[in-house]
Amino acid sequence: MGSKYTKRYSDEYKRDAIELVRSSGRTVTDVARELGISSESLRGWVKKAKAAEAGADSAPAGxxxxxxxxxxxxxxxxxxxxxxxxxxxxxxxxxxxxxxxx
Incomplete structure (x- = not known):
């Protein structure tokens, strides 16, 4: 289970935050600060999104x-x-x- 301090964000919110990082040209830390979320959380979301895109591009691995x-x-x-x-x-x-x- 998670910690009682762990916030849960919807998939739509995560997608929007990731898109904001990609489209704005700003750092993950700046965007996270603006959204009021942990920069490490946002960095992890961006990393997972990149990995998912890379996995979709390479058929043999997936x-x-x-x-x-x-x-x-x-x-x-x-x-x-x-x-x-x-x-x-x-x-x-x-x-x-x-x-x-x-």
């Missing part, structure tokens, strides 16, 4: 578990292929070094 499993499988396969390529290149480099020493 995808379903099946999509993430497929992505993980694809990346593991790619890692194995790249490791094989690196080994071949190391052997080729060693071969050409020996050939140039002759």
């Amino acid at each position: 995808g379903s578990p099946d999509e993430r499993d497929e992505e993980l499988k694809r990346l593991r396969k790619l890692t194995v292929e790249q490791a094989k390529t690196i080994e071949i290149l190391k052997k080729a480099t060693a071969f050409f070094v020996k050939e140039t020493d002759r």
Whole structure:
């Protein structure tokens, strides 16, 4: 539960406060002071809003578990292929070094 001193703000109020920070060009502290709320609360709301927007932009990170499993499988396969390529290149480099020493 929350402290008896914790204020609860509606989602609409939070959205309006976040928009005020973004559109006014003022600091979070200035806007919080004007609204009479804690600057740390407002800073947290802005941070959560940015994270939510970033999450909406990147589908694989916020995808379903099946999509993430497929992505993980694809990346593991790619890692194995790249490791094989690196080994071949190391052997080729060693071969050409020996050939140039002759």
